[in-house]
Amino acid sequence: MLEQRIVKRLIQFIGPLMILSFHPCLGGDAQIILGSRPLGAPEKELIGKASAILLPQGCPRGLFEACAASGVPVFPDYSLRFRYPGKCGQAELFARYNCPHPRTSLWSSTEDFKHARDCGHQPHAFPFLIKQDGHHEAEGIFLIRNERELSDTLQHVGQCEESGSSGFVSQELIDAEGNVLRVVLIGETKVSYWKRPAVPNQIITTIARGAVVDHSWNQNLQRKAVAAVSGFARSAPLDLAAIDIVFNLSEVDPEPLFLEINYFFGRRGLGGGERFYRILHREVRNWVEKIGLDPSGICLY
Incomplete structure (x- = not known):
């Protein structure tokens, strides 16, 4: 295949300390866009030569497992996504990490x-x-x-x-009055905002169903949620996800309850896709520098 011939030629010019990117919008020393193709021998050889690997948000299990097995740092780290899949898996995850949840x-x-x-x-x-x-x-x-x-x-x-x-x-059902707080985790950056009911008595609230995005309401609860997510991210391998939190508003001083983790999430509450990718680019560069590599070659397409 043409793509594999290109990868084979690329291998000849790759030196040490290579940052390999499978992300379509982030370039490194080498970039491969797999699309629907399975990993072939040339891609696996590049993975073996890499010093760090950048993965797409829609990373399939096979790609993540191949990269993780190489032993080099990977961003994002999707260990939890594949180890605890779905609603059932996340219930086990929250119990495993002692995250308060309904x-x-x-x-x-x-x-x-x-x-x-x-x-x-x-x-x-x-x-x-x-x-x-x-x-x-x-x-x-x-x-x-x-x-x-x-x-x-x-x-x-x-x-x-x-x-x-x-x-x-x-x-x-937590008495949250339909208010769900989302904390988006992108590397070390946390962005929080409420998804609030668009109509009275709306219980299941999502942006897709017309929820109102509100960044300013109840800052005290936002700080509590961000602190809880930050603590979770320090103890668990999680660096790119949207975590939904609810509070029992019938209580005087409610604590954050983890509702679910979304590894695919909309960007409207972040200010749009362009802002999301700017944050992602910055955080990936910071991550690369933190692991002792040169981030200057990480470009945003």
Whole structure:
């Protein structure tokens, strides 16, 4: 293939201390845009020669595992993304790292959930949430206020199971009045903003569903959330993600509760894609310098 011939020629000119980029917008000493191609022998040889590797936000598992296995520093570090996938995985992640979060139960199937209830175990009082495992940005989330809504949701989730999409969590509903605080982590930079309801009594709030982006509301809670995310990022390998936080607003002094981690996230709350990439470029350069390499060759396309 033409791409592999180009990579083979590139290998001949690569010297030591190489920064290899698989990111389409960030250049290094060498840049490879895989697209839908699998890793071939030339790419694997470059990975073996690299001193640091930059990965795309949509990095597939195979690429990350090949780069991580090389033993060189990688940005972003997606260890948690692949070790704890989906809603079920993140529930385990928050428990593993002692992150305060809403009370959550994991279910492998709707039959498991129904069996537990038949045995007298009520996971949550109404209202509560059901969240399908492989969904993000509030997709696959259902508000359960009564038996009818529970029955309808279990029927829908059961149909998804028949097509191969299994696993979900049930979760207590926090009295957040629909307000979700997002903390975007880009290297050492943290940007926080609220996703607030666009209409009264809106419980499930996302920008895609018309939520209002608010950077100024309740700065005290924003500081609490940023501190919590910063502490988490110091103890866990996480350097590029959007972490959603909720607060029980019925409490006088509520603490941040981790809701979910999004590795793919919109940029509107950050001020748009251009600002996101400027921050990303700066933080990648800082990261490269911190690991003892020269960041001057990191360019933003």
